[in-house]
Amino acid sequence: MTRAARLLAALRRNLLAAIPTALGIVILNFFLLQLAPGDAADVMAAESGAATEETMRQLRAQLGLDLPLLSQLMAYLGHLAQGSLGFSPRYNMPVAELILQRLPGTLMLMGFALGLAFLLGLFFGTVMALNAGRIADRALSVLTLIFYSVPGFWIGLMLIVAFSIKLGWLPSGGSETIASGKTGLDYALDRLRHMILPGTTLALFFIAVYARLTRAAVMEVAQQDFVRTARAKGLSAFAVGRRHVLRNALLPVTTLAGMHIGGILGGAVVAETVFSWPGLGRLAFEAVMRRDYNVLLGVLLLSSLLVIVVNILVDLLHAWLDPRIDLR
Amino acid sequence: MVGTEPLLRIDGLTVAFPGETAVRDLSLAVEAGQTVAIVGESGSGKSMTALALMRLLPRSARITGGSARFAGRDLMALDEGAMRRVRGREIAMIFQEPMTSLNPVHTIGAQVAEVLRLHEGLGRAAARKRAIELLDLVRIADPARRVDDYPHQLSGGMRQRVMIAIAVACGPKLLIADEPTTALDVTIQAQVLDLLDRLRRDLSMGLLLITHDLGIVGQWADRVVVMYAGRKVEEGPPGALLEAPLHPYTAGLLGASPRKAEGLGYREARLAEIPGSISSARGEAGCAFAPRCRHAIASCRAAPPPPLVAHADGRMVACPVLAGSGAPS
Numbered sequence: 001m002t003r004a005a006r007l008l009a010a011l012r013r014n015l016l017a018a019i020p021t022a023l024g025i026v027i028l029n030f031f032l033l034q035l036a037p038g039d040a041a042d043v044m045a046a047e048s049g050a051a052t053e054e055t056m057r058q059l060r061a062q063l064g065l066d067l068p069l070l071s072q073l074m075a076y077l078g079h080l081a082q083g084s085l086g087f088s089p090r091y092n093m094p095v096a097e098l099i100l101q102r103l104p105g106t107l108m109l110m111g112f113a114l115g116l117a118f119l120l121g122l123f124f125g126t127v128m129a130l131n132a133g134r135i136a137d138r139a140l141s142v143l144t145l146i147f148y149s150v151p152g153f154w155i156g157l158m159l160i161v162a163f164s165i166k167l168g169w170l171p172s173g174g175s176e177t178i179a180s181g182k183t184g185l186d187y188a189l190d191r192l193r194h195m196i197l198p199g200t201t202l203a204l205f206f207i208a209v210y211a212r213l214t215r216a217a218v219m220e221v222a223q224q225d226f227v228r229t230a231r232a233k234g235l236s237a238f239a240v241g242r243r244h245v246l247r248n249a250l251l252p253v254t255t256l257a258g259m260h261i262g263g264i265l266g267g268a269v270v271a272e273t274v275f276s277w278p279g280l281g282r283l284a285f286e287a288v289m290r291r292d293y294n295v296l297l298g299v300l301l302l303s304s305l306l307v308i309v310v311n312i313l314v315d316l317l318h319a320w321l322d323p324r325i326d327l328r
Numbered sequence: 329m330v331g332t333e334p335l336l337r338i339d340g341l342t343v344a345f346p347g348e349t350a351v352r353d354l355s356l357a358v359e360a361g362q363t364v365a366i367v368g369e370s371g372s373g374k375s376m377t378a379l380a381l382m383r384l385l386p387r388s389a390r391i392t393g394g395s396a397r398f399a400g401r402d403l404m405a406l407d408e409g410a411m412r413r414v415r416g417r418e419i420a421m422i423f424q425e426p427m428t429s430l431n432p433v434h435t436i437g438a439q440v441a442e443v444l445r446l447h448e449g450l451g452r453a454a455a456r457k458r459a460i461e462l463l464d465l466v467r468i469a470d471p472a473r474r475v476d477d478y479p480h481q482l483s484g485g486m487r488q489r490v491m492i493a494i495a496v497a498c499g500p501k502l503l504i505a506d507e508p509t510t511a512l513d514v515t516i517q518a519q520v521l522d523l524l525d526r527l528r529r530d531l532s533m534g535l536l537l538i539t540h541d542l543g544i545v546g547q548w549a550d551r552v553v554v555m556y557a558g559r560k561v562e563e564g565p566p567g568a569l570l571e572a573p574l575h576p577y578t579a580g581l582l583g584a585s586p587r588k589a590e591g592l593g594y595r596e597a598r599l600a601e602i603p604g605s606i607s608s609a610r611g612e613a614g615c616a617f618a619p620r621c622r623h624a625i626a627s628c629r630a631a632p633p634p635p636l637v638a639h640a641d642g643r644m645v646a647c648p649v650l651a652g653s654g655a656p657s
């Protein structure tokens with residue numbers, strides 16, 4: 001089968017599975033949120049300081065919170081069918097618009113973190129595998145273990161202390177210098193500078209994950225017969241490593257990396273909150289605190305779609321990388 | 329052999345792992361255009377000899393002695409850069425396992441082309457064209473279409489042909505084939521050996537054919553080297569050696585190979601196994617085969633092990649017991 005045909009088949013299979021998955025996620029999330037104590041009316045009342053039973057009842061009726069659960073769910077699904085994510089009374093704008101405002105920030109942060117994690121993880125893992133048991137392997141093992149086990153918020157705070165407060169090299173929050181009037185390359189560099197600390201905070205855990213995956217995969221592939229064939233051809237160690245070892249080691253690494261994508265969204269909530277990064281993670285956090293369930297459901301739905309899309313991409317990448325992939 | 333240098337002359341080659349010697353003081357020569365077979369049980373050091381020649385031994389192995397003169401140089405003394413220019417270009421090697429010896433993620437055409445682009449400096453298009461010719465040369469049907477196939481789309485026999493195409497791509501002077509047919513069906517075995525033999529003649533290569541099957545030696549080899557526990561125990565032309573083996577181990581191997589006896593099929597022919605296993609050679613001070621040998625006498629087990637002694641017709645054997653009295657019963 002040609003490469004294009006393999007890709008198309010993988011795409012079709014994935015899209016068909018995505019629709020019921022997304023629907024299931026919405027319904028499950030809806031009920032999960034009902035388990036949290038209190039609702040939006042409680043939060044608003046607490047914030048205003050004084051509220052009578054009467055005003056609370058009015059507020060709930062206005063927000064539709066007095067309806068039976070199933071009617072609320074049906075109403076939400078009804079909106080969804082028409083392509084609407086509902087309205088947020090707190091932000092006073094449609095949820096879809098709110099999310100679209102925040103989405104690019106999160107995508108950029110995730111893309112930066114994932115790219116960094118993949119490159120460094122692959123590099124560290126390969127170095128570890130090629131020096132297995134020697135000092136470089138040991139040192140990187142310890143380093144990745146630290147990356148793996150230290151919580152993200154702590155790393156984020158320490159990075160702020162070191163690079164923003166002590167050294168003053170990088171900004172400690174936000175996604176750009178406000179009202180700087182910068183344009184073009186200056187503006188892009190400014191954005192990048194803001195991205196480095198939150199992006200690194202988010203990436204460290206995944207650097208560790210990818211490094212360990214790569215180490216195992218490279219060691220496994222390096223002892224395969226076809227690697228000996230490649231060396232018997234007279235290829236240099238570098239060419240053997242790149243064309244034969246790494247190319248095959250990418251297969252298990254990409255599969256497992258795809259499975260970790262969901263986790264990076266969880267990490268984004270922490271990184272965005274610590275670095276006051278205007279993204280979906282912080283929006284979700286705020287929505288929880290305010291019991292703004294329309295916003296939260298919207299964010300969760302979008303997150304699940306994001307995970308589904310990334311998994312499709314990984315699947316496509318896999319179909320592209322591995323000619324043996326079974327397509328049915 | 330006096331005067332003219334053979335294509336390859338191995339002299340006193342010794343390969344050691346920590347705590348174990350895989351090849352011990354091995355000497356042999358391959359003339360251009362000649363097939364030399366190395367025969368021996370599993371574990372006798374055949375593959376380590378081949379890998380030592382390619383300088384592709386496992387990391388833990390060391391070449392602790394000996395030389396291998398090939399086309400005017402000592403392979404054991406070349407640096408890695410010079411050795412890389414020998415591999416795949418002057419000496420090529422094919423392996424036992426065709427199912428796993430090709431990279432699953434590249435097309436067979438790309439894998440043939442890779443070695444051409446590396447050593448002959450061919451461009452993408454020229455290498456592909458040459459790859460198709462080579463696939464045709466190793467008798468793969470419809471090579472222009474097959475060139476884009478991946479290894480998993482081919483049978484074991486076809487994959488071994490692809491391996492052979494890669495090996496002969498740059499017209500090597502020496503081809504090392506490490507049990508090239510062990511993993512294949514009997515009918516395919518003969519085809520692949522035929523192909524190797526034809527290519528050896530057409531390209532006038534030396535062929536070092538490693539096998540544990542004495543049955544195929546008679547038909548294909550010009551010379552046979554029998555190895556046991558890392559040592560050469562007997563060497564000679566196949567006719568005489570198969571007719572009247574001088575070493576009890578060779579005799580045992582002959583009994584153990586399922587030759588078609590008079591009136592019997594392969595299945596019914598009795599396998600006269602050699603009792604015991606090669607592991608009994610460990611720590612043996614004298615002849616390594618003595619613990620398993622029916623003809624062993626007390627002096628066999630005393631150090632040092634019996635030396636190789638030349639006999640008539642260019643034969644050599646490392647056994648004083650039988651060599652004097654002719655073939656064992």
Ligand SMILES: Nc1ncnc2c1ncn2[C@@H]1O[C@H](COP(=O)(O)OP(=O)(O)OP(=O)(O)O)[C@@H](O)[C@H]1O
Nearest residue numbers: 345350369370371372373374375376377386388540
């Ligand atoms: N990686 C290794 N580490 C330690 N010892 C090894 C290693 N590889 C091989 N050996 C030793 O070297 C000896 C020779 O092995 P070799 O692979 O050359 O045998 P062979 O004659 O090719 O056998 P086979 O027919 O099974 O291929 C074996 O007895 C084995 O104990």
Ligand SMILES: [Mg+2]
Nearest residue numbers: 374375376506
């Ligand atoms: Mg072997």
